[in-house]
Amino acid sequence: MPRIFFVIVSSISIVTSALAVDPNEILKNPDLEARARAISKGLRCVVCQNQSIDDSDASLARDLRILVRKRLSAGDTNKQVLDYVVSRYGDFVLLKPPVKLETLVLWFSPFIIIIIGLTAGIIFFRRQRYNLKSASLSPALNNQEREKLNNMLED
Amino acid sequence: MPDRLIYYIPLALFCVLSIYLGIGLTLDPKALPSMLDGKPVPAFKLPPVKNRDNRGFSNTDLIGTVSLVNIFGSWCAACRIEHPFLMELATEKKIIIHGIDWREENPNAGGNWLKRYGDPYSLVGDDPYSKAAIAFGVTGAPETFLVDKKGIVRYKHTGPLNRKIWTNLLSPMIEKLQIRKGS
Structure with a gap:
């Protein structure tokens, strides 16, 4: 029985270690954290390019995740956070490109x-x-x- | 017979598409368009790099002279390749070069790197958590920004600088910016 327990626990911990988001990045407020996750899923990691910053282990992606969380904690709306990141990196960071003339x-x-x-x-x-x-x-x-x-x- | 021409339309379309996509293949996907061209440098205030000086580096330091802002890191292999050229530029005294020491995991690493390979920079700020780097829209090191006397970003170069890029592109731009009085 204890062996089964060990197998279950270790398999679960393997699954969680695949998540790019570091436990100490996670915000205490679950609503804000959920918003942060949603925003991160739509932002491209500019280093690896075909991953979202939510999926990426790149250090710049990590810094961007923290920036998103800091801005949300400071009271920014989702749109304000996205607008800031777009103002730095352009529409390219949005995994879903906006409908514009171009x-x-x-x-x-x-x-x-x-x-x-x-x-x-x-x-x-x-x-x-x-x-x-x-x-x-x-x-x-x-x-x-x-x-x-x-x-x-x-x- | 002339209506047979219609059968060549797919071939023609294919050729046009091939040329278009072929051009796309030659572009560097890492070189994103700079969002800062023609805009003021973002506000930043970075602490000094350990074992170098005690001054630090902020956006207000960029007002008054044309300068280059170079993003580097001791961990960055391409920066090692670029470094000798920055040293040459510094000895030629053609332009002031400032540095942003990006994402050092060891706080001593940046200072040690500059001691070991030479220090071409006037001011250097330490940016371990990408605060200034994200504000500049940096995607990788090295990246270099040309900033005019008013603190407006005029050009961004992704990747290592070298003599060819300097003579063909940066040097003429800098000369023009330096001539302009008050701007």
């Missing part, structure tokens, strides 16, 4: 490409159907042709 292509080109593809597809299939239809309207073979074909088949 990002319109990024946000809407997939939809435009889908529309172009669908229209091209519809035109293509309609045309094909029309061709089939017009082909079936014209008499298949005239008498002369039928005779020719029969001759060929008899050979």
